[in-house]
Amino acid sequence: MFDFDLYIYPVPRQPANDVMPGKAYEGEGVDRVNGRGRERGGGRKGAGGGRKGEVSSFAFKTIKDRLPVILSKIADTVYRSKVKVKEENGEDGLEDLKAIVGSISKLRNEVQTNKPVIPLVDDRSDTPVWNRYLTEVTERDQAPPKWFVSPWLYVECYMYRRIQEAVEKCKLLQKYDVFEDQKKKALMDSQDAVEVLFTYLKTIIHKVPSASEDDITEYVTEFIQISLWGNKCDLSISASQENAQTESILDQLHHLAPNILIDNTQQVLKRLREGLDVNQDISIVLDNAGFELITDLCLAELLLACGFTTVIRFHGKAMPWFVSDVTMRDFMWTLETLSESGHEEMKYFGNLWKNRLTDGSWIINCHDFWTLPFDYSLMKNYAPDLHKLLSSSLITFFKGDLNYRKLVGDLSWNTTVKFETSLRGFHPNPVCALRTCKADVVVGLQEGQADEVKVKDDSWMVNGNWAIISYCGKVQPN
Ligand SMILES: O=P(O)(O)OC[C@H]1O[C@](O)(CO)[C@@H](O)[C@@H]1O
Numbered sequence: 001m002f003d004f005d006l007y008i009y010p011v012p013r014q015p016a017n018d019v020m021p022g023k024a025y026e027g028e029g030v031d032r033v034n035g036r037g038r039e040r041g042g043g044r045k046g047a048g049g050g051r052k053g054e055v056s057s058f059a060f061k062t063i064k065d066r067l068p069v070i071l072s073k074i075a076d077t078v079y080r081s082k083v084k085v086k087e088e089n090g091e092d093g094l095e096d097l098k099a100i101v102g103s104i105s106k107l108r109n110e111v112q113t114n115k116p117v118i119p120l121v122d123d124r125s126d127t128p129v130w131n132r133y134l135t136e137v138t139e140r141d142q143a144p145p146k147w148f149v150s151p152w153l154y155v156e157c158y159m160y161r162r163i164q165e166a167v168e169k170c171k172l173l174q175k176y177d178v179f180e181d182q183k184k185k186a187l188m189d190s191q192d193a194v195e196v197l198f199t200y201l202k203t204i205i206h207k208v209p210s211a212s213e214d215d216i217t218e219y220v221t222e223f224i225q226i227s228l229w230g231n232k233c234d235l236s237i238s239a240s241q242e243n244a245q246t247e248s249i250l251d252q253l254h255h256l257a258p259n260i261l262i263d264n265t266q267q268v269l270k271r272l273r274e275g276l277d278v279n280q281d282i283s284i285v286l287d288n289a290g291f292e293l294i295t296d297l298c299l300a301e302l303l304l305a306c307g308f309t310t311v312i313r314f315h316g317k318a319m320p321w322f323v324s325d326v327t328m329r330d331f332m333w334t335l336e337t338l339s340e341s342g343h344e345e346m347k348y349f350g351n352l353w354k355n356r357l358t359d360g361s362w363i364i365n366c367h368d369f370w371t372l373p374f375d376y377s378l379m380k381n382y383a384p385d386l387h388k389l390l391s392s393s394l395i396t397f398f399k400g401d402l403n404y405r406k407l408v409g410d411l412s413w414n415t416t417v418k419f420e421t422s423l424r425g426f427h428p429n430p431v432c433a434l435r436t437c438k439a440d441v442v443v444g445l446q447e448g449q450a451d452e453v454k455v456k457d458d459s460w461m462v463n464g465n466w467a468i469i470s471y472c473g474k475v476q477p478n
């Protein structure tokens, strides 16, 4: 049985110290492996199949290199919008803009000089939760968390919350999304790939009513893989550099298939077929806007067409998050943009999906829990309402890398630990993770598989070229 006491906090009790520059990794105690938690899988192997140093270096690299670049890019974008903001909001708007740039520069300095994490000072409804948690860990560790010392998941989430704080403190620009332009561009730059995909989806949807069980299996498998690889397109892994889908994803599926390290599609299909006899919604916890969102919407459309459900419940973010994550505004903008497109299929699906929001066959919720730093084993404590919602879904798909890190607690699991074990009691109803690997944690591999893939690709854990479809059907009574 698990020591649940360890998970009262989303970060491990043992503060990580191996992401400190120059700090020796080899030879550290088992419970400090990887700087992100206790080894839970037995043995001392890190998530990299025994090569321990690489794991710490990715967390370190993110905080040292990627996060400051993301912050600089924000300051740059915000500054460049000054003419537009002045036109629309006058001098007060300009003052807000300057304040945002100032806050972002200060934050960048705090990250780079490993300053202690400080309390939030805005009036957002989640501020007390963040601050209470900060007090608790500070008391527990007798020192405040710091950027290069504390668990990666927490400080990275905190950075995005601080960006939001800069916006919340504005007089006029409280709705400003510092990542909006990048997200919009990501969709615009993917238009050719979107058109090809929509044309294909329409053909498949027409075939569904007369399709055999094998055909359905083939279609669902294909669209699960499309949604899976859509996750390659996020703007955070590329430190805000453009990362659109420019080629047809359909042409790439065949060649990408061998890179799916875990494929539980058959179990997912079995579960989906149970939906033919019951009336339960299907949840999709979204990740990135742009092409990935399009692939998720396509999967949703196919699931409806197959009759596995009559309602798809999407879950988005309540604030701009990890650069490209979907907010309510991104979701609506995407549907609106599609419906206004000159391309026939884009217009068709844009209008169809806007109607779905109106007729209730699609629902989108943006719960605050998704933008807290807590892993999903803590959902029941922090967001019982959301947990209950997922419990009523036939299955919940979790898209992307950050969702995966939160599912498995971002702990340093042995790669062969069972997915179910890594969930540590999070079983609202069956769950399926669709994730391209962009962080150095993975579970559910076969013995020796990590070593094999490492020989083929040294950075397989973090470059987004490898993926997993992991399913857990366990259900716990509420
Ligand atoms: O959009 P995703 O797939 O959650 O990935 C976001 C990025 O955030 C991280 O989880 C942390 O930076 C990465 O590992 C990944 O690059």
Ligand SMILES: [Mn+2]
Residues within 6 Å of the ligand: 234, 236, 287, 288, 322, 324, 325, 400, 402
């Ligand atoms: Mn993301």
